[in-house]
Amino acid sequence: MTPETQHIGALRGKVLIFGGVYSNYQALEELYKLATKENIPAQNIICTGDIAGYCASPVECLDFLEDWGIRAIQGNVEQNLLNGTDDCGCNFSEGSRCDFFAKQWFPYTAVRMTRRNLNYLATLPLFIDFEYAQKRVKVLHGSMQNISEFVFKSTPWEVKATSFEAANADVILAGHCGLPFADAQADKLWLNAGVIGMPANDGTPRVWYVMLDDANDTFSYEFRSFEYDAGEANQLMMENGLPYSYSETLLTGLWDNCDILPDEETALQGVAIEL
Template sequence: MDKKINDIGELSGKILVFGGVYSNLQALQSLQELAEDLDISPENCICTGDIVGYCSQPEETIQFFRSWGAQTIAGNVEIQLANDEEDCGCDFREGSRCDDFSKEWYPFAKMMLSKESVNRMKNIPEHIQFRYAGKKVFVVHGSFFNTSEFIFKSTSWDKKQQNFDHTKSDIILAGHCGLPFSDSKNEKLWINPGVIGMPANDGSNKTWYAILDDSSSNLVEFQQLEYDHVKANELMLKNNLPAAYAATLKTGIWDNMEILPAEEASRQGELIRF
């Protein structure tokens, strides 16, 4: 089956890139306010997927995202919900803590979402492509070949190069792994802006996003987002969602590191600097 790829033409000016809203309405509201303050239009705001996830307001988050008018691709969560699947499709190891927690938050999200919101997910493209600063940019969730593939900075360049070769792109914007990073080689640039819905295991309750700027010598700048994490935490606990994930919103530390390669796991609690 052909993939749904939305070609949005040529973009210019600042572009706000973010991933993993994870049903965290408070984080999304803060990000939208920031975009307005920076005069970045909704068309130049791009999400790498997983608008729905661990937190407590999936329907409200979807509705707010729609009203904002930002662009998005489908994360594994949206794909699973659109297909009426019984799990999040996150590629967690069966029986792992992540897998166990998903059996709590995913049914909650599925129950809380309106039929209209789920139906709209069926029309979300799997990828977005566009031209920017003389480069071809391609947006993936995990990778082009597997929406749920975890690709980190420490992941071999060969695996990243395969994505560039197949998409014939110069820049790839990706999501899914939850950690912000950039990696470059052979005049290709892989950017993961991080996620706004959960901290990056760095000991900070702030989350991450990135801004592309074609007028700057540094094409990408990673920044942290402040939002009402206390309210988001309280709402998760009120709705009996995983307490360990709720705690992460405050501590910035992941409950477990099952998905992380050794290099990334060794940096738990270290503030991320670019």
């Protein structure tokens, strides 16, 4: 049985952090090319969860990540696939558009899971912790308390502080919310790399990840974005009867709705992100 937390010791050199593959094989393939170009070893690449979901290629993405040999944690999607639950566990409001669409894409994903996929998911921990440039780092999906908790930049620091206390960490690398951001207070840093499977609701088809650097034994980070063959990913979604609105998001960069977003993030819909 995989432990709740995987302790991986100290990492050195550049570390690539990404999340939310969302079954988008075309985006994952492009990220692999970027990582290979920069000579980032697999042990220095970490996924913050939600490998499956939304898009059309869950099996291909899970097989690819397992073969790549990178580190990853479970997101709520992986947890619910393992538990045999009939929904994604994304913490969507009952009856919302997100909830409506999840009832379409989650069964599509669940029915395609192979024994290999489920065995791989069962090896993934809920958390990873490591030391990096004299910082204690914790990788989680939503929060320490709730794998499905949406934490945004506008989320009050008091909420984030509870996770820092529980994690005993200086840096938290999080996923789930779909938007890239950094928030720092009192020598603590909450860093969300964003996701590669869907655009960040900013009106562009770009997707996001983060590169950590320990040059001069100093912790630093850089948000990076890239484009990929979103047209092919869009076409595969339509061919497989997945939600049209979500397939269009891959091209327009705009989410179908802002149900999960606080007012501050909602006001930024369609505004190109600069990080």
